[in-house]
Each structure stands twice: as C-alpha cells, then as structure tokens.
Amino acid sequence: MAEKKITIAGAGLVGSLLSVYLAKRGHKVEIYERRPDARKNLIDGGRSINLALSDRGLQALAKVGLEKRVLEEMAIPMYGRVMHDKEGNLSYQPYGKEGQAINSVSRAGLNMLLMDEAEKHGVELHFSQACDSVNLEDATAVFRNREGEQKEVISDLLFGADGAFSAVRGVMQKTDRFSYSQEYIDHGYKELEIPAGPNGEFLLEKNALHIWPRGNYMLIALPNPDASFTCTLFFPMDGDPSFASLDSVVKARAFFEEQFPDALALMPNFDKEWEENPDSSLVIIRCYPWTRNGKVALIGDASHAIVPFYGQGMNAGFEDCFVLDELMEQMGDNWEDLLKAYEVSRKPDGDAIADLAMRNFVEMRDLTGDPDFLLQKKIEGRFSAKHPDKWTPLYGLVTFSPQVRYSDAQALGNRQDELMAEIMAMPNIHEIWDSPEVEAKMLELAERLQD
Numbered sequence: 001m002a003e004k005k006i007t008i009a010g011a012g013l014v015g016s017l018l019s020v021y022l023a024k025r026g027h028k029v030e031i032y033e034r035r036p037d038a039r040k041n042l043i044d045g046g047r048s049i050n051l052a053l054s055d056r057g058l059q060a061l062a063k064v065g066l067e068k069r070v071l072e073e074m075a076i077p078m079y080g081r082v083m084h085d086k087e088g089n090l091s092y093q094p095y096g097k098e099g100q101a102i103n104s105v106s107r108a109g110l111n112m113l114l115m116d117e118a119e120k121h122g123v124e125l126h127f128s129q130a131c132d133s134v135n136l137e138d139a140t141a142v143f144r145n146r147e148g149e150q151k152e153v154i155s156d157l158l159f160g161a162d163g164a165f166s167a168v169r170g171v172m173q174k175t176d177r178f179s180y181s182q183e184y185i186d187h188g189y190k191e192l193e194i195p196a197g198p199n200g201e202f203l204l205e206k207n208a209l210h211i212w213p214r215g216n217y218m219l220i221a222l223p224n225p226d227a228s229f230t231c232t233l234f235f236p237m238d239g240d241p242s243f244a245s246l247d248s249v250v251k252a253r254a255f256f257e258e259q260f261p262d263a264l265a266l267m268p269n270f271d272k273e274w275e276e277n278p279d280s281s282l283v284i285i286r287c288y289p290w291t292r293n294g295k296v297a298l299i300g301d302a303s304h305a306i307v308p309f310y311g312q313g314m315n316a317g318f319e320d321c322f323v324l325d326e327l328m329e330q331m332g333d334n335w336e337d338l339l340k341a342y343e344v345s346r347k348p349d350g351d352a353i354a355d356l357a358m359r360n361f362v363e364m365r366d367l368t369g370d371p372d373f374l375l376q377k378k379i380e381g382r383f384s385a386k387h388p389d390k391w392t393p394l395y396g397l398v399t400f401s402p403q404v405r406y407s408d409a410q411a412l413g414n415r416q417d418e419l420m421a422e423i424m425a426m427p428n429i430h431e432i433w434d435s436p437e438v439e440a441k442m443l444e445l446a447e448r449l450q451d
C-alpha cells in the first residue's frame with residue numbers, strides 16, 4: 001500500500017484505535033485532539049467513566065493485538081444482569097451462554113492505552129488543537145490551539161473521529177445532498193457513585209451489570225477495578241418525575257429513598273454528587289454520506305451517535321475501524337472506491353444499531369414490569385442453551401456475534417419476535433413454558449427462522 005499522509009481529528013476511543021490500524025498499514029498518521037493530553041491531566045468531566053466492551057469491540061482490538069492486554073489489564077467481566085426491585089429483592093439473568101460476558105472497562109484507561117499504542121507505532125499526537133475548518137476538496141484542515149493560533153495541515157486523507165458534535169461533519173453538513181438528523185431523546189442521565197466498602201470490597205455483586213428498572217426510567221451500575229461502581233440514572237429531562245422536577249437534593253433524596261433505597265444506602269456522597277454532577281443529554285445523530293471526494297471520511301460517533309442502552313456506541317466505532325481495515329486489505333490503494341465501499345457497507349449497520357439501542361432502552365426499563373416479556377426471554381434463553389445452533393436471542397446476536405452484521409441482527413430479531421408471538425399465544429404459556437410441547441413448537445419456529 002502506498003504510504004499516505006493521514007490526519008485524524010479527535011484522539012477519542014475511535015480516533016486512537018483508527019490511528020493504530022492506519023499506522024500498521026504503513027501510513028504516516030497524525031492526530032489533532034481538542035482536549036489536553038488526558039495522560040498528563042486526568043479529565044473525565046462527569047461523563048460516563050466506564051463502558052461495556054463486548055465482542056465487536058474486542059474483535060477490532062484483537063486485529064491490532066490489543067484484545068488480551070485490555071481484557072487482562074483493565075476489564076471486569078459481567079456475566080449477567082442483576083435486577084433490583086423496590087423492596088431490594090434481586091433477580092439474575094445471564095447475558096449469554098456459560099462464560100459469555102460483556103466487560104466493564106475504564107473509558108479514560110482504554111483511551112490512554114490506545115494513545116500509548118498509537119505513539120508506539122509512530123503516530124504523532126497533537127493536543128489542545130481543535131479542528132476549526134476543513135477543505136473537503138483537498139483534505140486540508142485548520143486547527144486552533146488554546147491561544148487562538150491557527151495551523152493549516154495538509155494531508156492526503158482526513159478522518160473526522162471528533163465525536164457526536166464533529167467539526168468535520170459540520171463542514172460536510174453545508175454541502176449539497178448531505179442528509180443529517182439530530183434527535184435529543186426525552187431522557188438524559190446523571191452519574192453517581194457507589195464507593196468500595198470499608199475493606200476495599202465490592203458492595204454489590206462484582207461480575208454483573210446492576211439494573212434498577214422502574215418503567216419510565218432506570219438506574220444502572222457497572223463495576224470498577226477499585227471496587228467502586230459507577231451508577232447512571234437514565235431519567236426524563238422534563239415532566240414528573242424528572243431532573244426538572246427533582247430540583248433540590250432534598251427532593252432527589254426522598255425520591256431515591258422511595259425508588260432505589262438499596263442503592264441510596266450505598267451512596268454516602270449522594271447529596272454532593274446530585275448537586276455537582278451534570279444532567280447530561282442523550283442524542284441520536286444520523287447522517288449520510290460519510291465520505292467526500294475519496295479524501296475525507298467520518299468514523300465513530302461523528303458518523304453515527306447512538307443512545308447508550310445497548311452498550312454498543314464504542315463497539316460500533318471500533319467495528320468501523322475493523323471493517324475499514326478489511327477493505328484496505330481487499331482494495332489496496334484505491335481510496336476513492338475504498339471509502340465509498342466503507343460508507344455503503346457501514347451505514348445500514350449504523351442505522352440498525354441506533355434503532356436497536358433505543359429499543360433496548362424500553363426493554364431494560366421494563367425488565368421486571370412485564371411478565372410476558374420476561375417469560376419470552378426465558379423461553380428463548382432456555383431453547384438457545386439447548387440448541388445453540390438453532391436460535392440465538394437478539395441480545396446475543398448484537399453483543400456476542402460480531403460475524404453477524406447489526407442490520408442482519410436487527411432483521412433476525414424482528415423475525416424472532418414475530419415467531420415468538422405464536423409461542424406467547426399458546427394457552428397457559430406461563431404454566432407450560434418448559435414443557436416438551438413448547439420445545440417442539442420452538443423447534444418448528446427455528447426451522448421457519450431459517451427460511
């Protein structure tokens with residue numbers, strides 16, 4: 001492959017991983033990042049401090065030799081969900097088959113590891129440099145430092161890995177036939193913490209993702225290596241109850257006492273965190289095309305920002321890098337065709353995971369509320385455990401099956417739901433769910449799923 005000079009805007013999770021891929025293919029890569037170097041100034045700004053890394057992300061890390069290191073150095077496997085009801089009763093649902101897990105990793109830790117790895121491969125990182133403007137014809141970009149000084153960077157190719165509010169995309173938005181939509185959902189989020197216990201122990205089950213589903217809202221918690229849990233309350237921004245209605249710590253505490261008493265009891269800094277941590281918005285961004293003139297391309301959240309309820313935003317962005325690399329392997333130097341192929345291939349998957357993530361929100365919030373939904377999951381799970389080659393539930397397709405595209409997983413999931421409606425309509429299904437009769441019907445449905 002002929003060496004290209006490639007500039008990436010954004011040294012977030014996706015930009016950093018992309019740079020490793022490109023450097024490994026022999027290109028000269030530079031990244032310009034708006035923020036200061038997180039390795040020197042620890043920053044997290046109240047954003048989610050841990051994320052669920054699953055098989056699509058792991059597959060992309062494996063291709064550049066990083067999967068094992070990330071799993072060994074910073075991941076806590078979560079084998080299932082622990083649901084907490086209002087009375088403090090717990091119930092457990094495994095995520096997949098025996099041994100399958102999603103992994104809680106530190107956002108900052110993973111980002112720093114990827115930046116270190118980029119530098120090891122000769123990538124030059126420039127910090128406190130915000131992309132200001134881009135020439136889409138020749139991939140020239142202007143970056144501005146904190147003092148306001150501008151620098152023009154000329155390269156063969158420019159990638160916008162600059163997140164949901166991408167400056168590179170902002171320039172593309174002003175061009176003809178660029179489609180764009182931005183949707184703020186009604187819910188936002190706030191982070192809270194359950195610290196480690198007095199002896200440095202985990203105060204909740206360590207190897208699980210905890211959920212307090214409450215209908216229109218929910219609290220979740222993911223474990224950290226220091227035995228704390230990062231909790232995220234997903235909550236309406238307006239209405240009653242909402243961030244707007246809980247406008248004092250006193251009201252918020254009373255609300256938690258009623259809805260999440262077991263979690264509140266483990267949050268000694270609740271008052272301070274409620275006041276100081278921001279109420280953050282959640283946005284879905286779709287756009288197309290993702291590339292221009294074979295010279296400029298969007299990747300990660302810059303091209304598809306989704307809501308976090310499937311734990312797939314970063315995983316999808318990592319998968320973008322993986323797919324782009326496959327195309328580099330197949331198509332060599334023809335960047336114009338290669339970038340076209342990349343956007344044509346990835347757009348349906350970006351759209352699919354955006355829809356799936358929203359759908360999972362409804363499912364997670366309702367987890368304990370809807371006995372039919374729970375039963376359907378139980379029947380599918382049981383059948384899949386017995387006949388793994390015949391049926392993989394949608395969650396498994398999205399999370400543990402990187403060989404299945406998101407768009408195919410979505411289509412299969414829809415078909416499964418149609419078929420499962422026949423099971424759920426069987427008389428007395430709540431009594432006979434584990435009977436040979438139901439299994440026989442599932443076998444028939446599995447046959448039809450293949451059609």
Ligand SMILES: Cc1cc2nc3c(=O)[nH]c(=O)nc-3n(C[C@H](O)[C@H](O)[C@H](O)COP(=O)(O)OP(=O)(O)OC[C@H]3O[C@@H](n4cnc5c(N)ncnc54)[C@H](O)[C@@H]3O)c2cc1C
Nearest residue numbers: 010012013014034052131162163300301308311313314315
């Ligand atoms: C609450 C929450 C929980 C989440 N949980 C999960 C999860 O469990 N699993 C998962 O897979 N995903 C999760 N996500 C999604 C995930 O955070 C994103 O998909 C992921 O961070 C996208 O990576 P990125 O590199 O594309 O963008 P970002 O992480 O946003 O990085 C973009 C980078 O570009 C920089 N930048 C921005 N503008 C400019 C500019 N003009 N010039 C130069 N640099 C610029 C930024 O400073 C940043 O470093 C979650 C998101 C949220 C909000």
